[in-house]
Amino acid sequence: MLCVRVGLVGSRVEVWRLVEIDASLLLDRVHAVLQVVMGWEDTHLHAFADADPDTGVRSGLSGLSGPRRWGPGFLREDDEDLLLEENITLGVVLSVDRPLFYEYDFGDQWLHRLDVIEIRSAGPAERRVVVVRGAGRCPLEDRGGVDGYEQLLMVLADPAHEEHGEYAEWVAAMTGQPASQFNPALFNPDVANRLLRERFPASGPAAQ
Structure with a gap:
């Protein structure tokens, strides 16, 4: 083994x-x-x-x-x-x-x-x-690799970010759960x- x-x-x-x-x-x-x-x-x-x-x-x-x-x-x-x-x-x-x-x-x-x-x-x-x-x-697939995933996490962590809503909707669609429950x-x-x-x-x- x-x-x-x-x-x-x-x-x-x-x-x-x-x-x-x-x-x-x-x-x-x-x-x-x-x-x-x-x-x-x-x-x-x-x-x-x-x-x-x-x-x-x-x-x-x-x-x-x-x-x-x-x-x-x-x-x-x-x-x-x-x-x-x-x-x-x-x-x-x-x-x-x-x-x-x-x-x-x-x-x-x-x-x-x-x-x-x-x-x-x-x-x-x-x-x-x-x-x-x-x-x-595991990172979410089709997110643009390491850089894209890190960008996703940064935006999700910042509710004031102009793309926060869009990213949150995408995560919810991918995981079937609210983005607020996504824990990297x-x-x-x-x-x-x-x-x-x-x-x-x-x-x-x-x-x-």
């Missing part, structure tokens, strides 16, 4: 999760895990990379050739160098000295960094994925773990 910290990169609003995850999960299943634990809606494209997409920097891989990316097969129509995410497990591309990057929504560019905190043996009936703790609710610091690991139990059983093959 890998104890992994998943953090949203570049955000001044702290959004992170500490997750225990089976290293044998294929990356396409890891994508499904990250959607649940972060709180995304899985309505946009995604890809994994062993280098920060913004800097190209790789850690612990100096002996290998250029940066590698993994994603769903249909993306190879536009990127012949893309490797298939369903052909490789998390433990092969993520280790203590080797972070992994996960980009969700190529327009808004929500970038996540995965770092291994600890590696331990797993019990025979242990759940394959568990959220230990975390901070910050709120994260409930119990909700995430309930969803994970449905998708990833304690033993047997990963849920499809």
